[in-house]
Amino acid sequence: MDSNQLFSSYEKLPSTWDEMYCDNSEFRKHYTGFIEYLKNTSPEKLTKKEDLSKQLFMSQGVTFTVYNDNEGIEKIFPFDIVPRIITAEEWDKIEKGIKQRLKALNLFIKDIYNEQFIIKDGLIPAELIYSCPNFLREMKGVKVPYDVYVHISGVDLIRNNDGEFYVLEDNLRTPSGVSYMLENREISKRLFPGVLPKSNVRSVSNYPNMLYKKLKELSDKTDPNIVLLTPGIYNSAYYEHTTLARLMGIELVEGSDLVVKNHFVYMKTTNGLKQVDVIYRRVDDDFLDPLEFNATSVLGVAGIMSVYRKGNVNIVNAPGTGIADDKAIYIYVPDMIKYYLNEEPILKNIETYQLGLPEDFEYVVKNIKTMVIKKTDGSGGYGMLMGHEATEAEIKDYIDNVKKNPSGFIAQPILRLSTAPCYINGQLSPRCIDLRPFALCGKDGIDICPGGLTRVALKKGSLVVNSSQGGGSKDTWVLQ
C-alpha cells in the first residue's frame, strides 16, 4: 500500500481546528518533520508499531485491573502512536496562563479558609462557597507552608475552532495521568528511534525529580520521610502510584500502614514506628480521616487531620482544595485573577451558565441542542448531558432532575474540540483531543513539565475524552 494513502482519507471535521492541517489542507509547519517520517514508513510497519506499543504497555505492567466475576482482567489505557505536537510559542502562552491561574487559585483558597476578602468585597456570594460540598470547614484558619495549597495540578485545556486554548477544568485535588505522560514518551522512544532528538522535543523525564523537590521542601528536616498514600491495588490509578513512588524512591503506603500517636503520624515498620513528615496522598479528602470525614473510610488514617492542623505532618495537596475546582466556582476564576493579581487572564474560560440563575436557566433550556450540562461537583465525564446527541426524553428527564437543585448544575456551549491525526485501521483519521499539562507549585514558584497528557476521544465524532468512556491518550511533544 502506498503510504500517501495514509493521508488521502483524512476527513477534517467542519469548523474545527485541526492540529496537523491548516484550513487550506496544507500541513502546519511544526508537523512537517513527523509527516515526513510517516510518508517514509509503510502502513504495515506502522501497524506493527501499534502492536508493539500495546505489548510494551502490557509487559511493562502499565495496566489497570478490571474485576469481573472474581477474575481480574488487565487493561491498558488505549494509546495512539501519532504524537500531538505543540510549538514553543503555543507552549509559552499555555505555561504563562497556567502559572497565572494557579497563583490566583492558591490565593483564593488561602483567602477562603482565612479572611474571605473575596466574599466581603462581594465578588463571590457566600452561599455559593458554603453550599459547595468540597468546602472543608475543618481547614478554616489552618496555616500551610508557603501558603501553597495546590502543589500538584493538572489543568485541562481544549482548543476551540478559533485556535485559542480554553480552560475546561482546573483539577486541583488529586489529578492523575502524569505516569502516562512519562510512559507514553518512553514508548515513543522505542517506536520512533531517532525521531525525537531530530525533532527537538523537550524532555519530560525530570518530572519525578521536580515533584520530589517540591515535596521535600515542605519539611524543615534535611532528610524528611516522604510517603505516597494510595487507596490500594484495586484503585484504577494504582500503576501510577507505584510508578511515582519508585521513580522518587519513596515509600508507597496504604492507610493501614499509618497510625497517629501523640500528635504525629507514624508508619509501621519492621523495626518499630517511624515518623512520617510529608504525605503525597492519592486518597480523596472525603476518605482521608474517618474521624472527621467519611466515618466508614478504611483508606485513610484516623486522627490525621488533627496532626495536620498542628503542623506535625504535611499533606499534599492540602485538604479542601476542591473548593477551587468546583464547576460553580470555575466561573469566577477570571474575576479572581483580576481581583488577586490585577491582571487580565491569559487563558480563557469557557462561557458558563449557572442554572441556579433563572435567566441563565431559561437561555440554556432554549438552546439545549448546543449545550452541555454538568454537575458542579462531578468529574470523569459522568452525569453530563450532551444536548446535541440526547433524545427529547433524555433532555426532559435531565431538566426535571436539574429543577430539583438548579444551582448544582452549570451549562456550557458544546465546543468544537480540536482534532489531531490518529492512526486507526491503517489510516490517519482526525479525533478530538484535549491537553492536561502538569504543574507543580512550591516555595520558589510554579514549574510546569513541558509536555502533558493529551487525551483523545477514539470514537469517531465523540467529544468525550475520559478514559472511562472510550478515551485514549497520545504522547505530547513540546518543541524547543
Add this chain to the structure above:
Amino acid sequence: MLSRVANNLIWLDRYMERGNGILSLLKVNFYANQDSPELFSWTPIINNFTTSENEFYTEDAIECIDFMVLNSGNSNSILNIVTKARENARSVQEHISKELWLCINNYYLYLTDKDLSRRLREEDPVQFLEDLRKHHLIYYGTADITQERGPADNFMNVGKYLERVIQISDFTAIKLIEIGKTTDSLEKGFYWKNLLLSVGGYQLYLKTHKSTFNEDHIISLVFQDKLFPRSVYYCVNKLNWHINQLIESNQLEKNNLEFLLGKLESTIKYTTIESINEQGLNNYIGSIKDDIRNISMNINSVYFSNTN
C-alpha cells in the same frame, strides 16, 4: 521497612517457590503415571494442594494438570499462585528490582493467555510444564543478579526457604503413605526414586551412590545433605542465615526465633539415620514441620505487632 512490605516480600517468594515445586511434582508424576498409573495416581497430589472441601478428583493426566495449573477455583493452581505473587510484587515495586517485577508480570501475562489451555490439550504436556517452570528459573536468576542484598532480599529468602522445607516435608510424607501400603521392595524403590526426582535430587544421588536405592542414603540426602540446595538441612541453614541478618539489622526481634532455628538446625544436623529410623521418619517429619510452623508464626508476629 514497612511491616506490610516485609510480609508481602515473604509471600512473594513463598508463592513463587510453591509454584516451582508444584510444577516439578506434576512433571515427575506425569512420567511416572504413564509408566505405572496404579502406583503414581494423581489423587495424593490433588489432596496435598487443596483443602478438605475440594471435590475435584481425576485420574486423567491432562485434566489434573489443567486443574493444578489453570483452574481459577483451585486456590493453589499456578494461575492463582502467580496472580497472588504478582499482587504482592506489585505493591512492593519500590523494594524489588524493576527486572524482577517485569519478570513476574510477564509470567502472569503468559499464564492468562487464553491459548494456554488449548496448548495443554493439543501439544506436549511436558513441554507445557517446562515452559512454565522456565519462568521460575528466570525469576530465581533475576532475583540473584538484580536484587540488592539487604532486608528485602533477606525477607524474600526467608519466604523461599520456609516454603521449600514445607514442600520437601510434604512430598516425603506423601510418598511415605504410599510406601506404607506396599511390601514389595521393588515398588518401594520406585517411590523412593520418585521422591528424589520430585525434589530434584536424583542426579546428585546417582553421582554419589550410583543406581542402588538405599532408603538410608535417600533420607540422608533429602534431609541432611549440606550441599544439596533442596535438602531440609541446606534450607534451614539458609533460613537461619537470613533471619540472623534480619535480627542484626534490627528488622526482626530475637525473641524465640534464634532459639527455635538453632534448635531445628542442630536437630537435623545431629540426628543419625539410626535415630530417625527409631522414631520413624513420619514422626521426624512431623517434628520438623512443627518447628517450621513455630518459626513462621514468630516471623508473622512482626507483621501484626509493632503497631504501638
